[in-house]
Amino acid sequence: MSIDETAFWVGMSREVARSEKGKKAFCLRPFYKGRKMTLIGAISIEGVVAKKVIEGSMKGKDFKEFVEDDLVPKLKPGDVVVMNNLNIHSIEGIEELITATGARVEYLPPYSPGFNPISMLWSTVKSLIRMFPTRAMEVLEKLIEVALIMSGKDSFNNWFTKC
Template identity: 40%
Template sequence: MHAAEQDTERVKKLRQDYWENIRTIELNNLVFIDESGVNIAMTRLHARALKGERAHGSRPDKRGKNVTIIGAIALKGIVGSMSFKGGNDKNAFETYVNKVLVPNLWEGACVVMDNFSSHKVAGIKEAIESVGAHLIYLSPYSPDFSPIENFWSKVKEFLRSQETRTYLDLDKAITEAFETISLNDIFGWFQHCGYCIAPN
């Protein structure tokens, strides 16, 4: 399933233009950035039981304040992450870019992010370009082009399995979740999204 908007001629053209642009970038220079929300009420979505028996579980009624995680990945690994209580806004995103992302970028890096409004605030492009990197926006309705979507899926799966119920435990679990990400995972996610990588 995908968003119906992907089928419009305008979006099809923008998706094609994205690939025309991105294929000129060396794969080792691609850095995908995105954010995700988690909370202290996350729990497993599935359970097992003996044949003929029902699986039972419980989950908290209140989920508390959301925690936002902003992160970036490249073929060499996680480029930088930051988590904080509350939703992402332009101030939080600017802080992430200036204090976390930019110090970890390199000349020739190409940062790819979606068209979320906080990603387009003044100063973001300039901060990225200040270290010799550049910025490309994903085409609209194109999460299937972003390997970091698979990254968040694995992180959230791990967090659900931990069933943390305090913010301190959630913070520790986020660190542990990131430690489960391997270079092979990232390699596979790039391939899954259509970035053809020749085997070593």
């Protein structure tokens, strides 16, 4: 099982475009980052195991609540929970909550997002979100839900195989 978080902003849009040969691509897009949403998630080879969307940046209490309320009820003895070696992931009580279920925790080396399969999910979700730029938080939250559903079940197994 792989855990991580990622951020989305109101107004996210594609950063590249296509145009006819010799012509410059042009489109209007917001020049600011709007309000922020953070998605905390856990995936396995079978798909999304747990997720939580919060408005703004994630704080330690948010991550602990996610682990306690959303992740721990879905863990089974023998599960391995892989997460980045961030300070927020190792706050007091997190590892104990996970190991109490019979699962174990493995921390990735610093600066190694390529070893975390959920990074590939975040890339896919963000690509889909950028296709439909919005200026409303409610719409952004719905887009995140749809993008998670659109990430095909076969992809999860492939992402774990690559890592």
